[in-house]
Amino acid sequence: MRCAYCQERAGWFKRICADCQRLYNLYTQRRGQIDLLQFLDICIETGLPREKIEAFMNADPYGSGSIKDQITADMSTELLGAMGIRVQQTAQDVKRLRERGAWHRMDEKPEE
Numbered sequence: 001m002r003c004a005y006c007q008e009r010a011g012w013f014k015r016i017c018a019d020c021q022r023l024y025n026l027y028t029q030r031r032g033q034i035d036l037l038q039f040l041d042i043c044i045e046t047g048l049p050r051e052k053i054e055a056f057m058n059a060d061p062y063g064s065g066s067i068k069d070q071i072t073a074d075m076s077t078e079l080l081g082a083m084g085i086r087v088q089q090t091a092q093d094v095k096r097l098r099e100r101g102a103w104h105r106m107d108e109k110p111e112e
């Protein structure tokens with residue numbers, strides 16, 4: 001079967017390849033504590049190719065938002081919480097906003 005994230009061969013009866021599993025574990029260990037750029041740094045430290053990391057972060061195999069959307073959601077929940085606003089942003093919210101073009105991607109400089 002092919003990996004649900006990077007689309008490379010994952011092996012028999014596997015939905016996720018060893019590399020993406022590794023990245024996913026890194027994500028779950030640090031979830032809610034890191035922003036996108038920090039997570040990208042951690043991924044790059046694994047020595048995996050950049051294309052693989054990007055494919056992993058942008059994939060949305062379950063239709064509920066990519067890892068990137070998930071991290072963005074965690075961070076905005078955190079930021080709003082710090083301002084005293086209790087909301088739970090979900091990856092799906094971020095995905096919706098992103099698809100409407102209303103959301104600046106955090107890893108890109110906003111256009112001036």
Ligand SMILES: [Zn+2]
Pocket residue numbers: 003004005006007008016017018019020021
């Ligand atoms: Zn993979």
